[in-house]
Amino acid sequence: MSIQTIMVIGAGQMGSGIAQVAASADRKVLWHDLSMPLIDKGMLVISNQLDRNVAKGRLTEEAKVSILSRIQPTGDMEEAAQVDLVIEAISENMAWKTALFQKLDGICPPQVIMATNTSSLPITEIAAATTRPSQVIGMHFMNPVPVMPLIEIIRGLETSQNVFDAIFQLSKELGKTPVEVQDFPGFVSNRILMPMINEAIFTVYEGVATVEAVDTVMKLGMNHPMGPLELADFIGLDTCLSIMEILNEGFKDSKYRPCPLLRKYVKAGRLGRKSGQGFYTYST
């Protein structure tokens, strides 16, 4: 099963990174979002990233032009009928994801693989929204996608071995390291990362230390590239809250309860870097 043409759905930071990485690995990418202005903005982000690589001598100008030419923005989801693989990277909302997968199921020929970049929702449940659960799989990229080498690969209950093998192989061809994990809330990455971030928020909430102090402890004491609060802002506080809710709901264990300060920030619209304010303030 050779995957040459990929539709990426979603123009957020994950969709943008996935489109860039797939086009850089010589795949033709159809990039779809309900909002074309968001796709245009994403194309600019990708172009700027590639410019940096050209400036650093890691990419030729011709290669950059060729990568960009392989990404074709489209406002028409029906074009998913022409691809080998669809990678969904929309918001972490089960109702939206299942609605999208149902719609794709009606558009795509039966052999098309449908992957979700969900960071914590059950693959089996998303797959069950389609008539082809054997063709559905989880492909969880890390942010920033062009930099982070990992992809968590998650089978749903019905995912076929052929689909698993094709996605494992493709992940390697995208220059990533695929790791298989089981379909449990938060998989491995977010089951470990998010409680750490949530605990960092609790230490601020309880007055144990300032935001800067917590981040400095983790950066200098544990050699983390970013402090947990800086990382929370980078991921998006709404995403962090939604993952904690999924862990809390999925395991029914109070150790996963989201910190009230996280809820408060999300309610106030302090979503981190993307909104200009989270635990830190950003000039966007």
Ligand code: CAA
């Ligand atoms: N897109 C593409 N490339 C980027 C980038 C972006 N958004 N941000 C940084 N980079 C690249 C830079 O171009 C730079 O590359 P070169 O040095 O080769 O030119 C390199 O990354 C390092 O960047 P900087 O020097 O600007 O900054 P840094 O050294 O502080 O690194 C970082 C930035 C790579 C983001 C680093 O801080 C880091 O690894 N942070 C942790 C990221 C992390 O934990 N990600 C996982 C999040 S969890 C997740 O994604 C799962 C989920 O479901 C929520």
